[in-house]
Amino acid sequence: MKAAELTLGILTAVGGFVDVSELVFVSQAGSQFGYSLIWVIAISTVGIIVFGEMSGRVAAIAKQPIFSLMRHRLGLRWGLVTLAASLLSNTITCAAEIGGVALLLHLFTGLPTAAFAVVVTLIFFASIWMLPFKWIERSYGLLGLFMLVFGAALISIDPPWHAIAAGFVPQVPPALSLNERIVYAYFAVAIVSAIMFPYETYFYSSGGIEEEWGEKDLSTNRVTAIVGMSLGSLLAISILCIAAQLFGPRGISPELLGTVALGPATPYGMAGLLLASLGMLFALSGAAIETCLANAYSVSQFFGWKWGRHRPPGEAPRFTLCWIAVFLIALLIVLTGVEPLTLAEYAVVSSILVLPLSYLPLLLLAGDRKYMRRHANGPVAKILGWGYYALIVVAAVAALPLYFLTGGGTS
Amino acid sequence: MKPDARLDLVADVRDLQIVDCDEENCGIVDDLELEGAPGGKLRVKAILVGPGAWRNRLPRWAAWLVRRIAGDKLTRIKWEEVEKITSVVQLRRSAAELGLGEADRRLAAMLPKKGILDASR
Numbered sequence: 001m002k003a004a005e006l007t008l009g010i011l012t013a014v015g016g017f018v019d020v021s022e023l024v025f026v027s028q029a030g031s032q033f034g035y036s037l038i039w040v041i042a043i044s045t046v047g048i049i050v051f052g053e054m055s056g057r058v059a060a061i062a063k064q065p066i067f068s069l070m071r072h073r074l075g076l077r078w079g080l081v082t083l084a085a086s087l088l089s090n091t092i093t094c095a096a097e098i099g100g101v102a103l104l105l106h107l108f109t110g111l112p113t114a115a116f117a118v119v120v121t122l123i124f125f126a127s128i129w130m131l132p133f134k135w136i137e138r139s140y141g142l143l144g145l146f147m148l149v150f151g152a153a154l155i156s157i158d159p160p161w162h163a164i165a166a167g168f169v170p171q172v173p174p175a176l177s178l179n180e181r182i183v184y185a186y187f188a189v190a191i192v193s194a195i196m197f198p199y200e201t202y203f204y205s206s207g208g209i210e211e212e213w214g215e216k217d218l219s220t221n222r223v224t225a226i227v228g229m230s231l232g233s234l235l236a237i238s239i240l241c242i243a244a245q246l247f248g249p250r251g252i253s254p255e256l257l258g259t260v261a262l263g264p265a266t267p268y269g270m271a272g273l274l275l276a277s278l279g280m281l282f283a284l285s286g287a288a289i290e291t292c293l294a295n296a297y298s299v300s301q302f303f304g305w306k307w308g309r310h311r312p313p314g315e316a317p318r319f320t321l322c323w324i325a326v327f328l329i330a331l332l333i334v335l336t337g338v339e340p341l342t343l344a345e346y347a348v349v350s351s352i353l354v355l356p357l358s359y360l361p362l363l364l365l366a367g368d369r370k371y372m373r374r375h376a377n378g379p380v381a382k383i384l385g386w387g388y389y390a391l392i393v394v395a396a397v398a399a400l401p402l403y404f405l406t407g408g409g410t411s
Numbered sequence: 412m413k414p415d416a417r418l419d420l421v422a423d424v425r426d427l428q429i430v431d432c433d434e435e436n437c438g439i440v441d442d443l444e445l446e447g448a449p450g451g452k453l454r455v456k457a458i459l460v461g462p463g464a465w466r467n468r469l470p471r472w473a474a475w476l477v478r479r480i481a482g483d484k485l486t487r488i489k490w491e492e493v494e495k496i497t498s499v500v501q502l503r504r505s506a507a508e509l510g511l512g513e514a515d516r517r518l519a520a521m522l523p524k525k526g527i528l529d530a531s532r
Contacts, residue, residue: 062498063498064428064498064499068428068439069498071426071439072425072426072427072428075426076426076441076465076468076469077468077469079426080469080473300436301428302439303438303439304428304429304436304437304438304439305436305438305515306435306436306437306512306515307436312523313522313523314519314522314523315519316515317514317515317518317519317521317522318514318515318518320522321518371498
């Protein structure tokens with residue numbers, strides 16, 4: 001297996017884990033609740049590995065992407081509901097990422113955020129138009145690895161490792177008041193949603209088909225899902241721990257993206273700040289491209305059109321027009337002046353509502369011997385899959401009440 | 412599965428991806444046209460593709476909305492044109508010969524044929 005084959009997983013993970021929602025919720029969770037939410041990241045990571053691996057396996061064996069088979073399994077009406085909900089969630093997420101990148105560039109230069117939003121959208125447009133799929137995944141995936149500075153920074157500030165280890169144990173901190181427990185629950189649900197964003201599996205399975213995965217690639221799929229998602233998870237845990245160690249004790253709630261980048265500046269000074277900002281810039285850019293393409297994949301697959309970035313834009317015209325339209329709509333949302341972090345909150349809440357609809361057909365398909373033959377889900381995948389499905393249903397039911405009770409985690 | 416085998420129509424064929432003889436995606440089985448007398452055997456006569464077929468499966472308000480947005484186009488593909496059914500429905504001839512993928516051809520004329528860099532891997 002070539003190391004380059006892992007880049008699909010790395011892009012999905014870095015872009016998926018460390019997108020703007022992740023940065024916001026994980027940092028704020030660390031600042032407010034110390035290390036006590038690490039277990040939610042750990043549990044959600046296993047969940048996204050389970051569903052990611054399944055989506056790659058379905059792509060490799062059934063040779064059909066999730067949205068195409070989803071319509072066949074759910075039927076037209078429920079398929080359309082799922083499509084509409086995921087388009088909404090992904091477009092808001094895409095807007096949040098574009099807004100986040102523009103905000104970071106504004107912090108660097110002082111120039112207007114709106115102008116940067118237009119410029120970065122044009123750069124993303126040019127990237128997808130000009131670059132073949134492999135180049136897109138390699139360039140944004142590997143440049144996003146500047147985020148590793150968060151891991152190095154965590155080691156350098158020498159946090160209380162025993163407290164971090166204790167954070168892996170499922171818990172609700174006993175000292176919390178009822179109000180704080182509700183906010184804690186909101187952050188737990190938001191982290192599950194931010195880590196298990198369904199666009200990751202749409203993008204991942206479509207990527208597997210773009211790369212013409214087959215039966216021989218099943219081990220590549222397994223390794224990319226595990227290594228890529230685990231790497232993203234370690235970054236997320238590092239960001240949470242840095243916030244817990246540096247921001248929490250000083251009463252700082254990292255509600256600005258720039259504050260999150262200050263973490264690595266503590267041990268490494270300006271170089272740390274620069275590397276963290278670059279990492280965030282490319283991770284958010286990768287996530288913007290992933291969410292945009294995920295929407296174009298979903299629509300094209302739902303209606304059975306030609307799709308893919310392995311072919312020139314003119315050979316899959318409706319797919320091409322779809323991703324252009326998603327970028328335009330996302331840019332318009334950003335230009336209305338809505339804060340990227342507010343968009344990230346909307347994205348996370350809308351995403352958790354879509355999760356049960358998105359993952360049910362995937363579970364059914366991956367367990368269906370008619371399509372998957374001897375590669376259908378075995379007992380372990382079945383137990384993990386349905387267990388996690390129960391978890392996301394509970395999270396989806398709890399999401400809206402928690403959002404309104406806490407005012408989006410602010411009270 | 413061969414096209415003359417017994418089919419559970421809803422479960423096996425409806426909403427499946429259609430590919431032509433060149434393995435190109437060219438739509439979804441949006442509905443099926445059946446023939447047969449009451450009490451007799453039902454036989455699939457044709458595959459129906461396009462918004463004109465699938466909008467009728469939606470509630471009235473949604474069907475009206477689809478008609479306004481996507482139009483009423485409907486393409487009939489004779490069942491005899493089906494080569495085989497797997498996780499897709501494969502046709503014997505090309506999409507163009509069967510009247511599918513017209514929107515792609517129309518839009519393709521408006522877009523450059525290639526990206527600036529070669530998309531072949």
